[in-house]
Amino acid sequence: MLQNVQEQWAQETLQRARTEMPDITPVLAEVERTGDPFSLVEDGGGLELAAHKPVENRQNRARLKFFTVPDGSMRGRKAVFFYKRSQVPFSRDRLSYGVCMIPSTGPSPREIEEWLFFASTGFDPAARPESLRQAFAFTVPD
Amino acid sequence: MADILNACELEIDLFCRGMRIDPSSTLQQDARFLSRTRAGLGSGLELVIPGDLKDIWMNVPIEEDFAQDSPYLLMKSPDGYLVRDEKKQIDYNVQIPPEPPWYAGQTSQGTPMHKVGILQGTYLGIYISNSCSFWYHSPSLGCRFCTTGLNVGVNEVSNKDLSDVVETARRAKEESGVTFVHLNSGFAGRDRGLDIMAPYVKGLKEQVGVLTGVQVTPSPNLWKYDWLVDCGTDHFSFCYEFHNPRFFAELLPGKEKFLGQRTFFNALEYTAKKMGPGRVSGEIIAGVEPLEDTLRAIDYITGLGAFPTICIFRPTLGSEMERHPSPTYSDMRLVMEYMWDACRRNNIPIGVAPNIEVSLIVSPDDARMLPKRDFKWRMYEAKLKAASRLVKGRFSRELKPHTVAGDPNRYPEGVPEPVMPMSEEATRLARQEGVLGHPVGH
Numbered sequence: 001m002l003q004n005v006q007e008q009w010a011q012e013t014l015q016r017a018r019t020e021m022p023d024i025t026p027v028l029a030e031v032e033r034t035g036d037p038f039s040l041v042e043d044g045g046g047l048e049l050a051a052h053k054p055v056e057n058r059q060n061r062a063r064l065k066f067f068t069v070p071d072g073s074m075r076g077r078k079a080v081f082f083y084k085r086s087q088v089p090f091s092r093d094r095l096s097y098g099v100c101m102i103p104s105t106g107p108s109p110r111e112i113e114e115w116l117f118f119a120s121t122g123f124d125p126a127a128r129p130e131s132l133r134q135a136f137a138f139t140v141p142d
Numbered sequence: 143m144a145d146i147l148n149a150c151e152l153e154i155d156l157f158c159r160g161m162r163i164d165p166s167s168t169l170q171q172d173a174r175f176l177s178r179t180r181a182g183l184g185s186g187l188e189l190v191i192p193g194d195l196k197d198i199w200m201n202v203p204i205e206e207d208f209a210q211d212s213p214y215l216l217m218k219s220p221d222g223y224l225v226r227d228e229k230k231q232i233d234y235n236v237q238i239p240p241e242p243p244w245y246a247g248q249t250s251q252g253t254p255m256h257k258v259g260i261l262q263g264t265y266l267g268i269y270i271s272n273s274c275s276f277w278y279h280s281p282s283l284g285c286r287f288c289t290t291g292l293n294v295g296v297n298e299v300s301n302k303d304l305s306d307v308v309e310t311a312r313r314a315k316e317e318s319g320v321t322f323v324h325l326n327s328g329f330a331g332r333d334r335g336l337d338i339m340a341p342y343v344k345g346l347k348e349q350v351g352v353l354t355g356v357q358v359t360p361s362p363n364l365w366k367y368d369w370l371v372d373c374g375t376d377h378f379s380f381c382y383e384f385h386n387p388r389f390f391a392e393l394l395p396g397k398e399k400f401l402g403q404r405t406f407f408n409a410l411e412y413t414a415k416k417m418g419p420g421r422v423s424g425e426i427i428a429g430v431e432p433l434e435d436t437l438r439a440i441d442y443i444t445g446l447g448a449f450p451t452i453c454i455f456r457p458t459l460g461s462e463m464e465r466h467p468s469p470t471y472s473d474m475r476l477v478m479e480y481m482w483d484a485c486r487r488n489n490i491p492i493g494v495a496p497n498i499e500v501s502l503i504v505s506p507d508d509a510r511m512l513p514k515r516d517f518k519w520r521m522y523e524a525k526l527k528a529a530s531r532l533v534k535g536r537f538s539r540e541l542k543p544h545t546v547a548g549d550p551n552r553y554p555e556g557v558p559e560p561v562m563p564m565s566e567e568a569t570r571l572a573r574q575e576g577v578l579g580h581p582v583g584h
Binding site: 084095 | 204205207209274277278460462464
């Protein structure tokens with residue numbers, strides 16, 4: 001369930017993201033279908049989701065960023081980046097858990113389910129998506 | 143635990159429990175930015191704890207989830223920063239090292255300097271190669287505690303250019319007083335680690351004038367270490383992490399599959415013998431394998447005349463061991479005092495190199511604050527002072543740019559054909575060099 005979808009900026013972000021990256025449409029549908037809470041991130045750039053299901057009584061810090069690979073041999077491919085934001089307000093660091101490449105035919109329902117479940121668990125190592133690449137040689141844009 | 147901790151005890155407790163940050167802290171203006179590099183241990187906040195023998199530099203865990211449960215809170219008061227133990231209501235004054243101006247600089251190729259290297263304590267740490275090959279296997283063979291493969295491409299540039307490295311090191315030396323550059327890399331596949339490092343070492347020696355350290359997976363071709371020394375390497379470190387072979391095999395699957403624990407020991411023994419006391423480090427992680435294995439590792443490393451580099455286990459975000467508990471203060475205090483005593487017993491020269499403070503570990507130099515200051519303690523202190531005086535001239539020469547003899551692009555004449563780790567030839571070569579003499583492990 002997407003918590004802040006009613007806000008004006010969220011509507012605009014969603015509209016823009018659906019045009020630029022049609023692959024996210026089934027992702028958003030799955031977010032709505034699952035009972036786990038997510039929200040759109042306002043300053044995320046592109047489309048970014050934050051998971052809110054608490055993990056071991058702590059705040060869930062998991063985020064998913066949908067983006068287009070800007071460099072390297074995968075340039076132009078779509079991907080989803082799993083990361084946590086630093087707990088320190090001034091830090092520029094992103095704490096990466098890896099990426100999943102989105103197939104050119106679009107993600108399968110199982111892949112989407114795995115991505116969202118991984119985020120809802122706060123990126124539990126035991127819940128890693130099958131296609132997760134922890135190491136990759138391209139830049140994830142800010 | 144005594145109510146008020148000395149600087150080293152506080153360092154150990156902060157490594158074990160992490161720290162929260164109070165909104166009064168204005169770190170954006172006051173601190174170095176955080177960067178998760180070097181296997182993730184540098185993910186924390188750089189802090190200086192004033193001590194009676196020396197100031198202690200450390201990198202306090204703040205990003206990991208366990209830090210949220212810490213009794214320690216970083217606060218800013220009108221007199222500066224303090225760490226408050228909220229449980230015991232004790233305040234400790236600390237300093238936050240500022241971000242050096244060169245972090246905001248760019249190399250002549252336009253690479254941000256903070257993406258080339260970062261200060262870890264008072265030395266410059268540079269992760270040279272494009273990640274670690276262990277991470278590119280499916281399933282990953284990366285070390286279970288490590289997050290190196292998660293950094294490149296996200297927080298760092300993936301390929302370090304030699305001129306970028308030289309320019310960054312030069313600025314770090316000029317503006318931050320850096321005397322030591324530590325070059326680090328993950329597994330480069332086959333036996334390429336030292337080959338990759340050679341040009342950087344020579345460049346730093348000839349164009350900057352700094353002490354250089356190399357940390358790569360070990361080579362079975364022990365002659366390569368002589369070659370690297372000729373190219374300008376002052377120090378080697380070997381991260382074998384766990385002394386207990388079972389923990390080594392299970393938690394370091396890539397190192398187990400491609401190198402084997404014995405390859406680490408061979409390289410450590412060979413270089414320790416060649417280079418003399420304190421010029422080589424054996425690096426291990428405390429707080430995961432049984433305590434007695436950690437103590438055995440300390441005895442083994444210091445028995446060779448090598449320097450024990452002991453990291454307190456940190457369950458870094460993104461690692462396989464993210465949900466493994468952080469170790470306890472009492473265990474880690476015992477380990478660190480034992481480490482100091484092992485250095486004393488083996489006459490390891492600690493704290494003699496100029497301006498090298500390591501923030502990622504409790505160094506033996508920090509651990510001088512742990513034991514009772516008895517006759518043995520005073521004798522060792524006197525020896526260390528004398529050693530510092532003796533090596534002053536050598537360090538001063540090393541800190542000037544100078545030509546080194548080694549050719550990083552060519553192996554020396556007459557060396558044997560390179561062999562692979564764990565091969566019969568590797569064992570034969572090691573025996574020929576007089577290593578493989580120390581039974582270790584179980």
